Amino acid sequence: MLALSDVHTYYGESHVLQGITLSVSPGEVVTILGRNGMGKTTLMRSIIGFTPPRRGRVRFKGDDITRWPPYRMVERGMALVPQGRRVFASLTVRENLEVARHGQRGRWTLPRVLELFPRLGDRVQNRGNKLSGGEQQMLAIGRALMTDPDLLLMDEPTEGLAPLLVREVGRVIAELKREGLSILLVEQNLPLALSVADGVHILSRGQIVHSSRPAELMANEEVKSRFLGVA
Protein backbone atom coordinates (compact mmCIF):
# COMPACT_ATOMS: atom_id res chain seq x y z
CA MET A 1 0.00 0.00 0.00
CA LEU A 2 2.72 2.45 1.06
CA ALA A 3 6.50 2.19 0.95
CA LEU A 4 9.06 4.79 1.93
CA SER A 5 12.69 4.25 1.14
CA ASP A 6 15.48 6.38 2.53
CA VAL A 7 13.33 9.50 2.90
CA HIS A 8 15.15 12.71 3.85
CA THR A 9 13.12 15.86 4.58
CA TYR A 10 14.33 19.35 5.38
CA TYR A 11 12.87 22.63 6.58
CA GLY A 12 15.30 25.00 4.91
CA GLU A 13 18.72 23.81 6.05
CA SER A 14 17.30 21.87 8.98
CA HIS A 15 17.64 18.16 8.18
CA VAL A 16 14.65 16.68 10.03
CA LEU A 17 13.99 13.22 8.55
CA GLN A 18 17.25 11.37 8.10
CA GLY A 19 16.64 8.29 5.99
CA ILE A 20 13.23 6.80 6.82
CA THR A 21 12.40 3.40 5.37
CA LEU A 22 9.08 1.76 6.24
CA SER A 23 6.04 0.19 4.65
CA VAL A 24 2.34 -0.42 5.26
CA SER A 25 0.74 -3.52 3.74
CA PRO A 26 -2.92 -3.53 2.66
CA GLY A 27 -5.21 -3.76 5.68
CA GLU A 28 -2.41 -3.17 8.16
CA VAL A 29 -2.20 -0.65 11.01
CA VAL A 30 1.35 0.61 11.45
CA THR A 31 2.07 2.88 14.39
CA ILE A 32 4.78 5.51 14.73
CA LEU A 33 5.78 6.33 18.29
CA GLY A 34 8.20 8.92 19.57
CA ARG A 35 8.58 11.90 21.86
CA ASN A 36 7.73 15.49 20.97
CA GLY A 37 9.68 17.06 18.13
CA MET A 38 11.17 13.81 16.82
CA GLY A 39 9.73 14.20 13.31
CA LYS A 40 6.38 12.35 13.40
CA THR A 41 4.33 15.11 11.83
CA THR A 42 7.11 15.82 9.34
CA LEU A 43 6.84 12.18 8.30
CA MET A 44 3.11 12.61 7.61
CA ARG A 45 3.79 15.86 5.74
CA SER A 46 6.45 14.13 3.65
CA ILE A 47 4.04 11.37 2.64
CA ILE A 48 1.04 13.51 1.72
CA GLY A 49 3.23 16.09 -0.01
CA PHE A 50 3.02 19.22 2.16
CA THR A 51 6.78 19.01 2.70
CA PRO A 52 8.09 16.69 -0.01
CA PRO A 53 11.26 14.72 0.68
CA ARG A 54 14.46 16.17 -0.71
CA ARG A 55 15.88 12.66 -1.11
CA GLY A 56 14.39 9.17 -1.17
CA ARG A 57 11.19 7.66 -2.58
CA VAL A 58 7.55 7.32 -1.57
CA ARG A 59 5.49 4.67 -3.36
CA PHE A 60 1.71 4.37 -3.00
CA LYS A 61 -0.37 1.61 -4.61
CA GLY A 62 2.31 0.97 -7.19
CA ASP A 63 3.00 4.61 -8.16
CA ASP A 64 6.06 6.63 -7.33
CA ILE A 65 4.31 9.63 -5.75
CA THR A 66 7.40 11.26 -4.28
CA ARG A 67 6.72 14.81 -5.37
CA TRP A 68 3.05 14.66 -6.28
CA PRO A 69 0.95 17.56 -4.95
CA PRO A 70 -1.35 16.67 -2.05
CA TYR A 71 -4.59 16.88 -4.06
CA ARG A 72 -3.34 14.11 -6.35
CA MET A 73 -2.50 11.92 -3.36
CA VAL A 74 -6.06 12.36 -2.12
CA GLU A 75 -7.48 11.54 -5.56
CA ARG A 76 -5.38 8.38 -5.58
CA GLY A 77 -6.82 7.35 -2.20
CA MET A 78 -4.79 8.81 0.66
CA ALA A 79 -6.27 10.94 3.44
CA LEU A 80 -4.81 12.82 6.40
CA VAL A 81 -6.34 13.34 9.82
CA PRO A 82 -4.10 16.21 10.87
CA GLN A 83 -2.66 16.82 14.31
CA GLY A 84 -4.87 19.27 16.19
CA ARG A 85 -7.95 18.19 14.13
CA ARG A 86 -8.17 21.39 12.03
CA VAL A 87 -11.89 21.25 11.44
CA PHE A 88 -13.47 24.31 9.81
CA ALA A 89 -14.65 26.37 12.79
CA SER A 90 -17.33 28.34 10.95
CA LEU A 91 -18.82 25.39 9.05
CA THR A 92 -21.41 23.03 10.47
CA VAL A 93 -20.68 19.35 10.99
CA ARG A 94 -22.60 18.54 7.82
CA GLU A 95 -20.69 21.18 5.84
CA ASN A 96 -17.32 20.02 7.17
CA LEU A 97 -18.17 16.55 5.86
CA GLU A 98 -19.72 17.67 2.56
CA VAL A 99 -16.72 19.80 1.52
CA ALA A 100 -14.53 16.71 1.67
CA ARG A 101 -16.79 14.40 -0.32
CA HIS A 102 -15.05 12.82 -3.26
CA GLY A 103 -17.39 12.65 -6.26
CA GLN A 104 -19.49 9.52 -6.55
CA ARG A 105 -16.79 6.99 -5.72
CA GLY A 106 -18.27 6.88 -2.26
CA ARG A 107 -18.10 3.81 -0.08
CA TRP A 108 -18.19 6.45 2.66
CA THR A 109 -21.34 8.56 2.46
CA LEU A 110 -22.65 11.11 4.94
CA PRO A 111 -25.12 8.61 6.50
CA ARG A 112 -22.39 6.00 6.89
CA VAL A 113 -20.02 8.44 8.57
CA LEU A 114 -22.79 9.48 10.95
CA GLU A 115 -23.48 5.83 11.69
CA LEU A 116 -19.84 5.38 12.69
CA PHE A 117 -20.01 8.52 14.88
CA PRO A 118 -23.52 8.69 16.38
CA ARG A 119 -22.58 11.76 18.47
CA LEU A 120 -21.96 13.72 15.28
CA GLY A 121 -25.39 12.70 14.03
CA ASP A 122 -26.93 14.63 16.92
CA ARG A 123 -24.89 17.70 16.00
CA VAL A 124 -25.05 17.98 12.20
CA GLN A 125 -26.15 21.62 12.38
CA ASN A 126 -23.57 22.66 14.99
CA ARG A 127 -20.58 24.67 13.87
CA GLY A 128 -17.08 23.29 14.26
CA ASN A 129 -16.18 25.73 17.01
CA LYS A 130 -19.15 24.58 19.10
CA LEU A 131 -17.91 21.00 19.33
CA SER A 132 -15.94 19.39 22.15
CA GLY A 133 -12.38 18.20 21.47
CA GLY A 134 -13.61 14.63 21.13
CA GLU A 135 -16.35 15.61 18.70
CA GLN A 136 -13.86 17.63 16.65
CA GLN A 137 -11.60 14.59 16.47
CA MET A 138 -14.47 12.40 15.26
CA LEU A 139 -15.32 15.06 12.69
CA ALA A 140 -11.71 15.21 11.49
CA ILE A 141 -11.73 11.44 11.02
CA GLY A 142 -15.13 11.56 9.33
CA ARG A 143 -13.94 14.30 6.98
CA ALA A 144 -10.97 12.18 5.94
CA LEU A 145 -13.27 9.18 5.33
CA MET A 146 -15.49 11.28 3.04
CA THR A 147 -12.62 11.34 0.52
CA ASP A 148 -12.94 7.54 0.41
CA PRO A 149 -9.34 6.62 1.20
CA ASP A 150 -7.54 3.29 1.02
CA LEU A 151 -4.80 4.63 3.28
CA LEU A 152 -5.49 6.82 6.29
CA LEU A 153 -2.71 8.89 7.87
CA MET A 154 -3.66 9.77 11.46
CA ASP A 155 -1.51 12.22 13.42
CA GLU A 156 -2.05 11.89 17.19
CA PRO A 157 -5.82 11.43 17.10
CA THR A 158 -6.07 11.00 20.89
CA GLU A 159 -4.03 14.09 21.82
CA GLY A 160 -5.73 16.02 24.59
CA LEU A 161 -8.70 13.65 24.88
CA ALA A 162 -10.15 12.21 28.09
CA PRO A 163 -9.65 8.45 28.68
CA LEU A 164 -13.19 7.56 27.62
CA LEU A 165 -12.69 9.33 24.29
CA VAL A 166 -9.28 7.74 23.80
CA ARG A 167 -11.07 4.39 23.99
CA GLU A 168 -13.66 5.63 21.51
CA VAL A 169 -10.92 6.56 19.03
CA GLY A 170 -9.45 3.08 19.57
CA ARG A 171 -12.82 1.51 18.76
CA VAL A 172 -13.05 3.54 15.56
CA ILE A 173 -9.54 2.58 14.43
CA ALA A 174 -10.29 -1.09 15.05
CA GLU A 175 -13.53 -0.80 13.09
CA LEU A 176 -11.81 0.91 10.15
CA LYS A 177 -9.22 -1.83 10.14
CA ARG A 178 -12.00 -4.44 9.99
CA GLU A 179 -13.35 -2.56 6.96
CA GLY A 180 -10.00 -3.20 5.30
CA LEU A 181 -8.51 0.29 5.52
CA SER A 182 -4.74 0.60 5.80
CA ILE A 183 -3.65 3.01 8.51
CA LEU A 184 -0.42 4.79 9.38
CA LEU A 185 -0.98 6.04 12.91
CA VAL A 186 1.15 8.50 14.87
CA GLU A 187 0.42 8.09 18.58
CA GLN A 188 1.91 8.97 21.94
CA ASN A 189 -0.65 6.92 23.85
CA LEU A 190 1.29 3.67 24.19
CA PRO A 191 -1.54 1.33 25.31
CA LEU A 192 -3.75 2.48 22.43
CA ALA A 193 -0.91 2.33 19.92
CA LEU A 194 0.00 -1.20 20.94
CA SER A 195 -3.57 -2.46 21.07
CA VAL A 196 -4.42 -1.58 17.46
CA ALA A 197 -1.08 -1.97 15.67
CA ASP A 198 0.28 -4.78 13.54
CA GLY A 199 3.71 -3.20 13.61
CA VAL A 200 5.37 -0.33 15.48
CA HIS A 201 8.29 1.96 14.74
CA ILE A 202 9.90 4.44 17.11
CA LEU A 203 11.15 7.70 15.68
CA SER A 204 13.96 9.57 17.42
CA ARG A 205 15.63 12.65 15.97
CA GLY A 206 14.40 11.87 12.49
CA GLN A 207 15.51 8.23 12.43
CA ILE A 208 13.77 4.94 13.10
CA VAL A 209 15.48 3.50 16.16
CA HIS A 210 13.22 0.51 16.84
CA SER A 211 10.85 -1.61 14.73
CA SER A 212 8.92 -4.63 15.98
CA ARG A 213 5.56 -6.21 16.64
CA PRO A 214 3.64 -4.56 19.50
CA ALA A 215 4.20 -7.47 21.91
CA GLU A 216 7.98 -7.22 21.56
CA LEU A 217 7.96 -3.51 22.31
CA MET A 218 5.62 -4.06 25.25
CA ALA A 219 8.20 -6.43 26.74
CA ASN A 220 11.22 -4.24 25.99
CA GLU A 221 11.62 -2.02 29.06
CA GLU A 222 14.94 -0.60 27.91
CA VAL A 223 13.63 0.73 24.60
CA LYS A 224 10.46 2.04 26.22
CA SER A 225 12.32 4.01 28.87
CA ARG A 226 15.05 5.23 26.52
CA PHE A 227 12.88 6.47 23.63
CA LEU A 228 9.39 6.89 25.06
CA GLY A 229 10.07 7.93 28.63
CA VAL A 230 7.92 5.11 29.97
CA ALA A 231 8.94 3.97 33.44
Ligand SMILES: Nc1ncnc2c1ncn2[C@@H]1O[C@H](COP(=O)(O)OP(=O)(O)OP(=O)(O)O)[C@@H](O)[C@H]1O
Ligand atom coordinates in the same frame (compact mmCIF):
# COMPACT_ATOMS: atom_id res chain seq x y z
N1 LIG B 1 7.61 24.41 9.62
C1 LIG B 1 8.76 24.12 10.27
N2 LIG B 1 9.88 24.85 10.05
C2 LIG B 1 11.03 24.55 10.68
N3 LIG B 1 11.17 23.54 11.57
C3 LIG B 1 10.10 22.79 11.82
C4 LIG B 1 8.83 23.03 11.20
N4 LIG B 1 7.95 22.12 11.66
C5 LIG B 1 8.62 21.35 12.53
N5 LIG B 1 9.90 21.73 12.63
C6 LIG B 1 10.96 21.11 13.46
O1 LIG B 1 11.14 19.79 12.99
C7 LIG B 1 11.33 18.89 14.08
C8 LIG B 1 10.28 17.79 14.02
O2 LIG B 1 8.99 18.37 14.21
P1 LIG B 1 7.65 17.53 14.07
O3 LIG B 1 6.52 18.49 14.14
O4 LIG B 1 7.73 16.66 12.88
O5 LIG B 1 7.72 16.63 15.39
P2 LIG B 1 6.63 15.69 16.05
O6 LIG B 1 7.31 14.40 16.36
O7 LIG B 1 5.40 15.65 15.23
O8 LIG B 1 6.33 16.44 17.45
P3 LIG B 1 4.96 16.47 18.35
O9 LIG B 1 4.91 15.18 19.07
O10 LIG B 1 5.20 17.62 19.27
O11 LIG B 1 3.81 16.68 17.41
C9 LIG B 1 11.27 19.73 15.35
O12 LIG B 1 12.59 20.03 15.72
C10 LIG B 1 10.51 20.97 14.91
O13 LIG B 1 10.93 22.07 15.66
Ligand SMILES: [Mg+2]
Ligand atom coordinates in the same frame (compact mmCIF):
# COMPACT_ATOMS: atom_id res chain seq x y z
MG1 LIG C 1 3.46 16.16 15.58
